Amino acid sequence: MKARVLIRPKEGLLDPQGKAVERALPALGFDGISHVRVGRLVELEAEDGARLEELCEKLLANPLIEDFEVLRDQ
C-alpha cells in the first residue's frame, strides 16, 4: 500500500521557517497570507500498513515537537 505522512510543527511552537516564508510573500505581491507553517511530507510504500503510526512515533516525527497524520492511499 502507498501512504503519505504529514508532519507538522506542534501548534504554538515557534516555526521560524514558516515565519521566514510568510515575511517573504508581501514582497512578491502576495498579500493577506498569514499563519504559514512549514512541515514535511513523507511518501512511502509499505507491505503492511499496520505499523505506520509506530514508525512515525519512533522515527519520522518527534512527538515532543511535531504532530503527524498518516494518510493511507488505496
Place this chain on the structure above:
Amino acid sequence: MTTFGVLQFPGSCDERDALLACERVGDARLVWHRDSSLDGIDVVVIPGGFSYGDYLRAGAIARFSPAMEAVADFAAAGGPVLGICNGFQVLCEAGMLPGALLPNAGLRFVCRQVELEVVGTRTPFTSSLDEGSRLSIPVKHMSGRYFAPPKTLDELEANDQVVFRYAGANPNGSERDIAGVCNAEGNVCGLMPHPEHAVDALTGSADGLQLFEAVARTGELRYSVAS
C-alpha cells in the same frame, strides 16, 4: 588513566578536536558508528557535526546506530556520556536526555564565542567547577534552540538537571536560556556549545578543558577506590 571513546558517525566533523581535547587529560580513541563495543572505555563523547547528514531531523538517524545502542547500555550502567552540539541532539532524539533542539529562532547559523554560566555541578563533567562560574566557549549550530514543555522545564530546574545557561545574549532562542542539561541520574550531559574547541588559549579560551579535566578526575577517584 581515563580512556575516552569519541563516537564517529558519517557526517561527524568535530571528532578530531574532541579526541585532541580528551588526549590532554587521558587516553582517547575513536569509536566508529558500526562498532557495538565500548570495551575499555571510561567516558563516551558524542561529538558535533551532521551525523548521517542530519536528514529528517538533526540527530534523528544516528540514534539507531550500533554504537548508540552500546552507549545506551553504557549510560544505563552509570557511565559518563557527554554530547556536544550534534551529540546533544542525538542524545535528545535517543530519549537519553529530555527535550529537543529546534532550528534557531533567528533562522541563521550562529558561530560565535558565548558566555556560559555553570548552573549544575552534579554531573561528572562539571563536578569540579564552581556553581555560578562563567566559561567562554564557542557555539556553531543551526538547530540549537532548546525546547521542552513548560512542565518538563520546571521539573528540570527542580531536579537540578539544567547544567549550563547562556549568560550573555541567548544565541538561538533556547527556552530559559538553557545551553546544556543532564539526565535525572546526572551521568549523561549534553550541551550546544563546544568545549572541545576551547582547550587552548591560542584559540581564544581554554575554559572548555575544565569539563574534560573534571571527568578525568572522577575516573581517577574511581580507580583509586577500586585499587
